[in-house]
Amino acid sequence: xxSVTQLDSQVPVFEEAPVELRCNYSSSVSVYLFWYVQYPNxxxxxxxxxxxxxxxxxxxxxxxxxxNKSQTSFHLRKPSVHISDTAEYFCAVTRRGxxxxxxxxxxxxxxxxxx
Amino acid sequence: NAxxxxxxxxxxxKTGQSMTLQCAQxxxxxxxxxxxxxxxxxxxxxxxxxxxxxxxxxxxPNGYNVSRLNKREFSLRLESAAPxxxxxxxxxxxxGRTVTGSYEQYFGPGTRLTVT
Numbered sequence: 001x002x003s004v005t006q007l008d009s010q011v012p013v014f015e016e017a018p019v020e021l022r023c024n025y026s027s028s029v030s031v032y033l034f035w036y037v038q039y040p041n042x043x044x045x046x047x048x049x050x051x052x053x054x055x056x057x058x059x060x061x062x063x064x065x066x067x068n069k070s071q072t073s074f075h076l077r078k079p080s081v082h083i084s085d086t087a088e089y090f091c092a093v094t095r096r097g098x099x100x101x102x103x104x105x106x107x108x109x110x111x112x113x114x115x
Numbered sequence: 116n117a118x119x120x121x122x123x124x125x126x127x128x129k130t131g132q133s134m135t136l137q138c139a140q141x142x143x144x145x146x147x148x149x150x151x152x153x154x155x156x157x158x159x160x161x162x163x164x165x166x167x168x169x170x171x172x173x174x175x176p177n178g179y180n181v182s183r184l185n186k187r188e189f190s191l192r193l194e195s196a197a198p199x200x201x202x203x204x205x206x207x208x209x210x211g212r213t214v215t216g217s218y219e220q221y222f223g224p225g226t227r228l229t230v231t
Contacts, residue, residue, distance in 0.1 A: 009155070032218050043119070043205055043222035044158075051218070090157065094218055101146070101211060101218050102173075107157035 002027035002093050006106035014114050015083055021076040021109045023091030030096040033074040034103065035065055038088040047089070050074065061085065086113045117141055119223035121206050127229045128196045136191040136226050138206030145211035147189035148220065149173075149181060151202040158205065164189055165211055196230045203227050 007022040025031065032051050036044040048059025055067040065076045074091060088110050092103040122137045140147065149161040160173030164183040178200060180192045189208075193200060207220040 034219060036220075036222075041225075043224045044207075044220075045222065046219045049219055101209060102148075102160065102163060103220065105158045107155060 002029075002031060002095060002104050004091050004093055004104050004106035006089075006091055006109045008109050009107070010110045010112065012112045012114060013081055016080050018079050019077065019081050019085075019111065021089050021091075021111065023074045023076065023106060025072050025074065025091070025093045025104075027072075027093060027095065031093040032096060032101075033065075033067060034092040034094070035059065035063070035074070035076050036090045036092060036105075037061075038090065038108075040087070044090060047076070081111070081113050083113050083115060085111060087111060119206055119208055119221050121204075121223035121226050123226060124224065125227045127231065128193075129231055130197060132196050133192065133194050134196065135193075136204055136206075136228075137188070138190065138223060139188045140206075140208040140221070141187065142208060142221065143186070144208035144221070145186075146209045147183065148207040148209075149179075149189070149191045150205045150207065151175065151200075152205060152225075153202050161191065161204075193228075196228075198230045201228060201230045 005024045013019045034049045035047040037047045038044045050057045050067045058064045088108045091106040094101045094103045119140045145166045148163040150158040159175045162181040164170045167186045204226045206223040209220045
C-alpha cells in the first residue's frame, strides 16, 4: 500500500515571493510521482511528473519539483508566484509496474497568493 | 479534441432518487476512473475500469454502480441518492498499461451534485 501526505493544508504567500508545497509519500515499492493543479470550479490538470532520470523535474507555469528518494519527498517549488497561481495543488503517487496505475492522492494544499 | 467530458455539470436530487452521471473521453485511453471530491478529503476513488469490459471497486464504492459502455464511455449510477453523496464528482482517464511512459490522468470538469 502507498500513502501521500501533504504537510500543509493552506499556504498563503504574497505575489512575487517564492513558494514550496511539501509532499511526502510512503510505499514499499518504487513509484511514479505527480503534481496536479485544480483551479476554482475546474477539474485537475497535470503540472509535472517524475518517472525516472533527473530528480529535478520542470513543469508548466514555472513550477518545478525535486524527487528525494532517501527522504521520500517530492516538494513543489516556484521562485516567484503570481495571483493566477492561486489554486489547489495535489500530490499523487502511482506504484511502478501496477496493473492499472491507480494513483493515491494527497488531501491537497490550497495556495493563496495575495497582492 | 474535447478530452474528457462529463454531463450534467450540476444536479440537485431528492433523497431516494436515482441518476446516472455520464463521462466520455476521445483520447483512446484504456483506463477510466470515477472520483468524488469533498472538502479536506482530497480525491477518493469510487470505481475504475482498467480496460474495456472490466470494472473494479475503489475506496468508496458503496451506493454506486458503474458501466463501461465501450472504450469511450464510463457512467456512474446512484440508485438511491443519500445526502452523504452530496459531492463533486470527477471522471478521469489514462492510457493505463503503456509502453510510451504516459501514466498521468486526464480529468473532466466535474459534476456538482446536491442531495436534499
